[in-house]
Amino acid sequence: MMRLIIEPIVRAALLEDLGRAGDITSDAIVPAGARVEAVIAARQPGVIAGLEAALLTFELAEPTLRIERLRADGARVARGDVVARIAGTARGVLAAERTALNLLSRMSGVATATRVLVDAISGSRARIVCTRKTTPGLRTLEKEAVRLGGGSNHRFGLDDAMLIKDNHLALAGGVRPALERARAHAGHLVKIELEVDTLDQLAEALEVGVDAVLLDNMEPQTLRRAVAMVDGRAVTEASGRISPDTIAAVAATGVDLISSGWITHSAPILDLGLDIAC
Amino acid sequence: MMRLIIEPIVRAALLEDLGRAGDITSDAIVPAGARVEAVIAARQPGVIAGLEAALLTFELAEPTLRIERLRADGARVARGDVVARIAGTARGVLAAERTALNLLSRMSGVATATRVLVDAISGSRARIVCTRKTTPGLRTLEKEAVRLGGGSNHRFGLDDAMLIKDNHLALAGGVRPALERARAHAGHLVKIELEVDTLDQLAEALEVGVDAVLLDNMEPQTLRRAVAMVDGRAVTEASGRISPDTIAAVAATGVDLISSGWITHSAPILDLGLDIAC
Amino acid sequence: MMRLIIEPIVRAALLEDLGRAGDITSDAIVPAGARVEAVIAARQPGVIAGLEAALLTFELAEPTLRIERLRADGARVARGDVVARIAGTARGVLAAERTALNLLSRMSGVATATRVLVDAISGSRARIVCTRKTTPGLRTLEKEAVRLGGGSNHRFGLDDAMLIKDNHLALAGGVRPALERARAHAGHLVKIELEVDTLDQLAEALEVGVDAVLLDNMEPQTLRRAVAMVDGRAVTEASGRISPDTIAAVAATGVDLISSGWITHSAPILDLGLDIAC
């Protein structure tokens, strides 16, 4: 991810923690010249994401810190694995520590949760995709974490693809008028996906033509019939009631994509810590 | 929370979703004049937080929407409870829907998780407090959600109180010099808390004097001895390895506070949805 | 366009003109209570765009102004047609005048230029599309102006669709590897367009599969052959050396789209003025 894009996020996160007066504890206790060496290590196994943002936190807090990346974003780590080393003024390291870990552990949590789902359907043709149920302000980083965990991205916002939902259908008066209006307004590089609740809606959508269909809250046998009906004419996405336990059955229906809000809205963090040698 | 403080967060969240072109699906399909009535309802029981921010999302998206708050932030809700009603242009409602729900369900998740811990220690004197392990950019809202869930706030950042940790002790050369430097630099309205790993450290801290002690990763019997040693001379905070299962035993030791990073860094969202009547 | 999206642009434009001290001429000469009625009128025929932004300029400069929109964005106007009426304090009207007209005349210029090209190919199946050669900072408004002029939008930026150009092909080692890498990385709602200079490249692209092809700088007879080769399997876009004189010949080749940078990077403004009755 380009630094230009993530720097405003990191800078704001750091300033949120520093407040008006900065790290008053370290300023009082730690001599200005004191130096430390620190490592960021995993406290549990998982997939790393957000490392670039975390290391930028240290750099913004104190440009003279020496920062060494030992693992790449996307790497699988075991408990105890060291992902980066930071050396320099103790004040600089301590001022950035919490913000850096907040970014890193949260994004690694998203990547790890994604990887759990990806692994649960390995062998199938399906891919895991995210949703727009992301943390306000962190969508770009979370979408990247999903990719690093082996998933694929759904649209990034309301403006880069059309997703026609039940309310749109009600307001438009049905599948056909909704799809026709969508096609008439969409630029040639804008894809259109339609959420369908029934196989009748699906049939109508296929008649009109659509890039992708979101098969919402369907049982595996219904999904299987839907996939057969579509027969390659659109991308198929299963959605709703997805859990690590049930996902394999969904994948077995032959859908192309399985979307999960959980990987971004409710994934627990991956525990990572900073160990300092003074 | 004052609108002046939360508006920048809500505005940024909305713009993150709208991108450059706004809600292209609704602009294509939904007539400009179409009007809807919508309700926000809980899909599972919990505690509401972030409702003010969520409703501000609708207002910023479309100032002409009529917005009615039916439950207050902090309210306990059951599955199906309606917390707010929004009426007006369909385009306005649809443009704000996802961002509003992202804010509301995330903050309600924090409040609900806090409440689970608070309930687990009801009857004890202990209170639940949060940490600085919050979502970058959302600390103010999450700290409020903790209060709404019945918890209490730890410091808001590096600048509003001193928290002396193991690394500070190592860099200062021990408990006494660290506390003395802290006291010498702290303004008269700045409290000082010290993290201790052993009862020896605790004894030294009490000798010098300190406002609060963070008893890190101690077994219940050790906590009990620590509380006895402190004997009201400082606020006692237990930290580390806190889970809904173990927390009652910690509370029974007599500590004043039990801190939890989990309520902000890993709480699952509370499921809330928007139901539209077109 | 949602006000939330355009307000920052309008606010910045107004502050750029007001500088540190505001409208010192009117503050010196015009009594604070003086009131005027003003109309915005076309000085030449064309298509209106940017009217929403222009009227927001007046509102931001002075919230008490009464503003009446007489023509909609997208309307064709003749010389002398009045598009809006503004009444209220003279100072408010004069402070906003230049900024409002700068926005309105520039966007109307883009819409009018687009309409010229659209009209030149009426009867054909081709549509006019814009490029990323827009004014820095005004892309959202200019893309909308293109639509208002009857054109269609190309991608909005580097992030919402893939456009593979000659340099990408060179760096990837050819059409096939480039398309395969693109497909492997693209989310399911991301379209892929490929720029081709030769019919051999086109053949290879069609073999691999692609959503759209940009036929760059081809003579009409080559375009015709390309369209035949594509035979509906991809959207076809003609690009390069497009002028009002030559565009009909290009449209006659049967391409789906004709792209023009000129409509955004070099369109002259549409002359509109503010007439004040004091």
Add this chain to the structure above:
Amino acid sequence: MMRLIIEPIVRAALLEDLGRAGDITSDAIVPAGARVEAVIAARQPGVIAGLEAALLTFELAEPTLRIERLRADGARVARGDVVARIAGTARGVLAAERTALNLLSRMSGVATATRVLVDAISGSRARIVCTRKTTPGLRTLEKEAVRLGGGSNHRFGLDDAMLIKDNHLALAGGVRPALERARAHAGHLVKIELEVDTLDQLAEALEVGVDAVLLDNMEPQTLRRAVAMVDGRAVTEASGRISPDTIAAVAATGVDLISSGWITHSAPILDLGLDIAC
């Protein structure tokens, strides 16, 4: 121009193009380590402006790029002339390419248009000046482009000089009261210019005293009489109906300045391109 002033403009322009996800085409296709050499070359003759901003675009996109400026802002170039060389990662060059060219070609268009008018009146005493009819958000860069093209700047905004127009006269009750109020309020470093439509107004203005007069929409013979009346007591500026064809006749009247909105609001870009050697 100081970097501090232009960096916010360039940064915003680049982020407008990068959107939320950055250059997804290059990220998918171009290896992270691939390096290129590129040159920016003129595709038609003209005057260079905005080069500093264009090169800053590359630097902000990728700080490790090596950037070599071969021509200065203000230089006249022939078709094929290379103005800068950039070498480094292909991804960095490609991410900045379009934004850099948009800034450079637009500003060079303004400078070139200015130069056309300046050349058309060479030999006369008149100078070309710009207006406030600039692109919203780009005034500072466009004013500089005017100077680079050989023109001179009018005021930068509403706050740095007074320009009394017809509406001010109507609201003040005539030339004398308007000028007297202006002089009473103006700081000693603020100049006052008055727009006059008739020679009677001019006579009254000269009686009261004024720094400059804008002679609006006057025929050459009227301009000549106006210049004679002024007789060096004020700067004279001719305005309205200026075109490359008519400007020499206006210059021949002896006016000091000829103002043109066209050079900033409707100048076509100067065609410049980026050629990459992979």
Add this chain to the structure above:
Amino acid sequence: MMRLIIEPIVRAALLEDLGRAGDITSDAIVPAGARVEAVIAARQPGVIAGLEAALLTFELAEPTLRIERLRADGARVARGDVVARIAGTARGVLAAERTALNLLSRMSGVATATRVLVDAISGSRARIVCTRKTTPGLRTLEKEAVRLGGGSNHRFGLDDAMLIKDNHLALAGGVRPALERARAHAGHLVKIELEVDTLDQLAEALEVGVDAVLLDNMEPQTLRRAVAMVDGRAVTEASGRISPDTIAAVAATGVDLISSGWITHSAPILDLGLDIAC
């Protein structure tokens, strides 16, 4: 002053005081529904400035407050005079109180200090002007306060007029080359002032021509000779060692302007307070 210009200053000032959590004292103690009436009253005589900004502070903190302005900016007040009334929620009033008073008392301090100097030279032809020695971030408000106190403004920044100082002369090689370069580069609405230390420099400047001369640190008799030499050909400004005691002697020399840095960099505040009736 237009609200658009001062709102960002007021908003930032309020947020600086509110921090992350807002007014925690009032939120804890004052019921949400409690209402108060408050008046802003002068605790000492002086001239009011910044009232618009102060009242905007209340409005931004709580839009439902009723705000009544009883005195205008620029009014002279006696001890005890009430300048505004605010009524509404106690929380709203208390949250804005300190920020509003900080703005009001500081600007009124500038206006009052200016008025002291203006009164000290009443009867002379001289006017008091400010300098660029203003508070970082508050220049626009302080320049206005100077006007409200009866003074006049010097340039607003480095970009709206030329002021040639001793270092410029040294770098240019003397008065003549400096003035000639300045004139060659200055737009026709840019005035040029020259700082002179000696009458020889003054003579050279008058020969070349200049709009204003800053007579730096000259004794009254030297100022008198300088004024005689200038003889109306330029505006004369005396500067340096100005105090309320010595200023009358300076004014008596016949200079047009006397500049004072003290009125903006060292003026004590005017004491104003908020009295609340609960």
Add this chain to the structure above:
Amino acid sequence: MMRLIIEPIVRAALLEDLGRAGDITSDAIVPAGARVEAVIAARQPGVIAGLEAALLTFELAEPTLRIERLRADGARVARGDVVARIAGTARGVLAAERTALNLLSRMSGVATATRVLVDAISGSRARIVCTRKTTPGLRTLEKEAVRLGGGSNHRFGLDDAMLIKDNHLALAGGVRPALERARAHAGHLVKIELEVDTLDQLAEALEVGVDAVLLDNMEPQTLRRAVAMVDGRAVTEASGRISPDTIAAVAATGVDLISSGWITHSAPILDLGLDIAC
């Protein structure tokens, strides 16, 4: 102070002075390649503060300047002492000069004023503390200047400590309910201070318990009785009618703190200048 915190303040201050066009005088007169050496020297004795911000001003204006700090923030200087040396392009130095001096002289003024009060009570146990009567936008820098002058900081804003004032007492119905509500809502790291006007209020406050008491506008003999009543159970702060003449008598009463608004709201600047050797 961390650069991340002060850079936005310095950048905004510099842009406020540079305006749209930058330093037009130096750009016209001073050759781009001209180099100077400059020193910042004290024109009067005092305490230095804001030097870090001042030197950052030069760095932001022109990154190639060589900057040497000769005295530290907090240093006492005599008339003529040189505090820093800057060498490099004349244009860079001149563009930053005024903004740098505005920051430095203002903060040094605050530090020097604080030091005057601190020295006036040397030998007593009392410390000088500041208030929230700071310059809007500069609170962080002014709070630091107070510390550099030997003073101590009061709370930074409305959110980092509770200060219960007379209006809170009136709205809460007395000292006891106010303190009880405050304690119930305050986090364990938030201190509570109560403003008391009478010894009866003080007695009630001590009964309930409070961290600090602000003894407002009390005569020395009353302060002495208050200190005796408190007897170490709370921090005592004297406030109101503090001047260099009366402060020793206040300090002699045995209070812990004496607060002064004057040191931030009305301290004159410390005169420092830039001497350039061209």
